[in-house]
Amino acid sequence: xxxxxxxxxxxxxxxxxxxxxxxxxxxxxxxxxxxxxxxxxxxxxxxxxxxxxxxxxxxxxxxxxxxxxxxxxxxxxxxxxxxxxxxxxxxxxxxxxxxxxxxxxxxxxxxxxxxx
Amino acid sequence: xxxxxxxxxxxxxxxxxxxxxxxxxxxxxxxxxxxxxxxxxxxxxxxxxxxxxxxxxxxxxxxxxxxxxxxxxxxxxxxxxxxxxxxxxxxxxxxxxxxxxxxxxxxxxxxxxxx
Numbered sequence: 370x371x372x373x374x375x376x377x378x379x380x381x382x383x384x385x386x387x388x389x390x391x392x393x394x395x396x397x398x399x400x401x402x403x404x405x406x407x408x409x410x411x412x413x414x415x416x417x418x419x420x421x422x423x424x425x426x427x428x429x430x431x432x433x434x435x436x437x438x439x440x441x442x443x444x445x446x447x448x449x450x451x452x453x454x455x456x457x458x459x460x461x462x463x464x465x466x467x468x469x470x471x472x473x474x475x476x477x478x479x480x481x482x483x484x485x
Numbered sequence: 486x487x488x489x490x491x492x493x494x495x496x497x498x499x500x501x502x503x504x505x506x507x508x509x510x511x512x513x514x515x516x517x518x519x520x521x522x523x524x525x526x527x528x529x530x531x532x533x534x535x536x537x538x539x540x541x542x543x544x545x546x547x548x549x550x551x552x553x554x555x556x557x558x559x560x561x562x563x564x565x566x567x568x569x570x571x572x573x574x575x576x577x578x579x580x581x582x583x584x585x586x587x588x589x590x591x592x593x594x595x596x597x598x599x600x
Contacts, residue, residue, distance in 0.1 A: 373528070404590075409494070411575060411590040412529075427587075459528060473519060474588060476528035 372396070373477035375460050381483045388447040390480050392460030399465035401443035402474060403427075403435060406457040418443055419465070450484045457481050487512050489578055491591035498566050499599045506561040506594050508576030517579040518559040519588070520550055524572045532574075535559060546570070571598045 376391035394401065400419050404412040404427075414427030416435040424435050432454060436444040443462075447454055458481075461474040488511045498504055510516065517536050521529040533544025540552040550561045559576060576591040 378526075402588075409592055411489075411491075411592040412577075412588075413590075414587065417587065461529075473531045473534055476521075476530070478526070478528040 373460055373462055373475050375458075375477040375480050377480050378478065379481050379483075381485060382447075382450050383485055384450060384452060386447075386450045386484075388450045388482070388484075390445040390447075390458055390460075390482070392443045392445070392462075392477060393441050394443075394460075394462040394475070395441065396462065396464075396475075397440065398462035398475075399440070400463045400474075401437065402461040402463075403433075403443065403445045404459045404461065405429070406459055406479070412459060415445065452484050455482060455484045487516075487578070487580060487589050489576055489589050489591035491574075491576055491594050493594045494592070495595050495597070497597040497599060500568050501565050504561075504563045504566045504570070504596070506574050506576075506596070508559045508561065508591060510557050510559065510576075510578045512557075512578060512580060514580075515552075515554060518550075518552060519577040519579070520544065520548070520559075520561050521575045521577060522546075522572050523575065523593075529575065532561070566596075566598055568598045568600060571596055 372395045374393045382388050402417040403415045406412050418424045418437040434446045459479045460477040463474045464472045490509045519534045520532040535542050535552045573593045573595045575593045577588045
């Protein structure tokens with residue numbers, strides 16, 4: 370079974386802090402994703418990565434950056450945390466694909482982040 | 486713009502009753518279609534997926550979904566709901582030409598089950 374592990378289930382930080390959320394997958398997947406989940410909005414893609422050191426902006430990248438130094442690890446960084454970044458953050462991974470691939474994404478359990 | 490609509494924010498059913506959760510998408514061509522379930526405090530688990538072929542797909546936990554091209558719909562069904570099915574359900578699409586398996590999610594439907 371694919372295992373996607375997020376380092377923290379709950380995290381509380383202060384406004385202005387630099388925050389790191391870590392995600393590790395154990396299935397040698399090429400693609401990794403970071404989403405935020407808010408009530409009534411579903412999941413929105415922040416950033417994704419299709420290879421080591423490669424990244425692409427998703428739909429809501431502002432205020433975030435990412436790092437992928439190793440294939441199995443994908444980090445989300447809040448450069449200067451703000452209260453509107455309080456949310457549930459979900460990491461996902463999937464195998465490499467062509468434009469017509471059919472592999473679903475596998476999700477971690479999420480990190481509930483509160484910014485005070 | 487591509488979008489996914491789940492018209493029902495909350496649904497409550499009695500245990501043993503049938504269930505249908507609605508999903509409509511807006512896209513020029515038939516995308517890949519998915520249903521995920523999220524139990525409280527958990528990540529998302531894939532219930533089923535549609536890529537091509539038979540328009541009625543079977544998933545885990547007794548769920549099925551039917552793709553209707555004419556209605557741009559992919560509704561999720563279960564004939565008899567169990568209390569453990571209480572969760573939030575997300576419909577998602579992956580455009581064929583999107584590359585990198587990007588998913589577009591609906592806002593979700595929260596299901597409550599009465600005993």
